[in-house]
Amino acid sequence: MKLYYAPAACSLSPHIVLREAGLPFELVRVSTKSHKTADGGDFYAINPKGYVPVLEWDDGERLTEGPAIVQWIADQVPERQLAPPAGTRERARLQEWLNFTTSELHKQFTPLFSPAYDDSAKGIAREILSKRLAFVNQQLAGKDYLLGERFSVADAYLFTVLSWCAYVQIELTQWPTLATYQLRVAARPAVQAALEAEGLKK
Structure with a gap:
């Protein structure tokens, strides 16, 4: 997985949750001013909304919006109890x-x-x-x-x-x-x- 983030932005939330979950991931830094990734790529091609966070799965599909991302992460490791069970x-x-x-x-x-x-x-x-x-x-x-x-x-x-x-x-x-x-x-x-x-x- 990849997490597209900008330092101190709201992407810090899923960044913390990924570490709490103990899941392997790669950080990809994004400039909120230039909307470029660290390697010079166009971030709008990653997320047309133009903002972080973005979680990219290994198959290339992407999820945006922090509250959705952190709940998905939590549900991958229910034993960590980072979120109560769905439906409760x-x-x-x-x-x-x-x-x-x-x-x-x-x-x-x-x-x-x-x-x-x-x-x-x-x-x-x-x-x-x-x-x-x-x-x-x-x-x-x-x-x-x-x-x-x-x-x-x-x-x-x-x-x-x-x-x-x-x-x-x-x-x-x-x-x-x-x-x-x-x-x-x-x-x-x-x-x-x-x-x-x-x-x-x-």
Whole structure:
């Protein structure tokens, strides 16, 4: 398998999950500015949407969209318990968190990273993010991970999105439970290995 990724982008989530799963894979770096792969190839030929992540299977077929990718990976190694079994209420809860993260957190960072948005739009995005992060902080009270005591693919995605706070001057310390959670996930060996592979370890 190949994972097309860009350092610190949302592709960090399936990168972490692949390492948690213990599956063999190859990393292919993509420039989000030039839309070229590391060898100069046209990334639009890989994914017409133009963004990472992309998981390419050995037969050449490709899967896009992080929440779909991480669930597929988890289902290949059920013994790792990275996602509850399909059809259970617990799996629905996992999907609930993946959907919340992608729509209510991930996309709210777009104005903060793009020069196309003015200060007013950025301010609105920050206000929405603050409310959403406060909600997650509340939901994590008394739990190690989003689904309870066990790490899941939803945690890989939330960790990735929370890591962007440092780039846009949002202090996680204002939400103590969330800040502690971020450190807990960061300490996992698979997470450390993914960060190192992407050149993100300080």
